[in-house]
Amino acid sequence: MSTTKFGEYGGQYVPEVLMPAIEELTDAYERYVLENEDGFMDEFRERLADFGGRPTPLQRADQLSERYDADVYLKREDLLHGGAHKLNNALGQVLLAKYMGKERIVAETGAGQHGTATAMAAAHLDMPCEIYMGRRDINRQRPNVFRMRLNGAEVVPVTVGRGTLKEAINETMREWATSVEDTHYVIGSIVGPHPFPRMVRDFQAVIGEEAREQIQDKAGRLPDSVVACAGGGSNTMGAFHEFVPDAEDGDTTLFAVEAGGEGLFVDEDEGVAPHSASLSSGDEGVLHGARTKLLQDADGQIVESHSVSSGLDYAGVGPELSYLVDEGHVTPVSVDDDAALEGFHRLSQVEGIIPALESAHAVAFLEQQLGPDGVPAGTAERDLGDVIVLNLSGRGDKDLESAIEETEKRDIDAAPDMGVFHE
Ligand SMILES: *Cc1c(COP(=O)(O)O)cnc(C)c1O
DSSP, rough: OOSSTTTTTTTOOOOOGHHHHHHHHHHIIIIIIOGGGGGGGHHHHHHHHTTOOOOEEEEEOOHHHHTTTTTTEEEEEGGTTTTTTTTHHHHHHHHHHHHHTEEEEEEEESSSHHHHHHHHHHHHHOOEEEEEEHEEEEEEOHHHHHHHHTTOOOEEEEEEEEESSHHHHHHHHHHHHHHHEEEEOOOOOSSTTTTTHHHHHHTTTTTHEEEEHHHHHHHHOOOOOEEEOOOOSSSHHHGGGGGGGHHHHHHHHEEEEEEEEESOOBTTTTTTSOOOOHHHHHHEETTTTTTEEEOOOTSBBBBOOSSGGGGGSSOOOOHHHHHHHTTTTTTEEEEEHHHHHHHHHHHHHHHHHOOHHHHHHOOOOOOHHHHOOSSSSTTOOOOSSEEEEEEEESSSSGGHHHHHHHHHHHHHOOOOOOGGOOO
């Protein structure tokens, strides 16, 4: 039996009507994923290879290594089909739905990255698919809406509340509760009620399994640190999971880089936080079926979060990460929007890799700790060691439009001549 909790975090805080669905899914998770019944995991791995392009490379970043006087290796999840780590989870869950005899997929999406990965996986496995998306996000993310439709998915607008990810998740859970007999809900990160946080982690753990072997081949030893950005935390736990025993032994430090946005505070009057750093500065509460660290006001109301990268813009975080932070095995850090933009330009210029704005936060953390300007005032100094694995969760093609806009607002050292945008 899989336990529903990570210490005091996690659990199954759902309405009674959802319990049958959760129990059926828990049973399927234990049989197919944990026990490989009917060869489920073998088929999953084979499809990840043939359709997804796994394994992804672990590449030594020569220029960054020189700049930071350390061996920096990039785990290239940007090279996975679809351009980010999200396919690992979407493919796993859609395949699981097939094994469960489900005939339809629903999923929620914020910026559209998870919706796109789910639509791709559903098309690949010939499953009808509906993606719930806030109306505001549909208007902001037209290319991803088009991508989902191209792959045959129906995009369903969610109009309640402010029309963003939080409302879309609630709406999808509600829809799932009424259609559980033939429908599986593909959640997009290591959040939600048990078994989702464990199951999504297990599908993403392939990142760290590959990286741990690859780094020993290439560097001849384990890394001193593994660095990954954290929104909900699926690329994070995917990269970390295999290294958690090394962290417990004190051999490897795991850094979860959160979106510091425009500063780590909560505006109580407005009910907003200009950041998304729930591990660094959140308090315990319940959101989307799980107890975890959350951004809340003094009354315990969830506040609106912010990040320049839509994939990190979430007021909660996976319960397992909350637990590992309390246990001292994961170190939460944050970098702000400006630093992330610098990281975006830095990696593009020195390595020829345009990172997702989410992944750029991880690059920015290295720059702050190891770059020539030294650690900024007010930021703690961290020991990253000599061998560093950075999980590059995705590529930045999806972010070009907002990168132009955000770059124009700023004076960016790593972007020498951005005048081209004004031509
Ligand atoms: C969605 C996304 C993230 C954030 O999601 P996690 O669950 O925190 O991994 C990070 N990077 C990229 C490229 C994404 O698309």
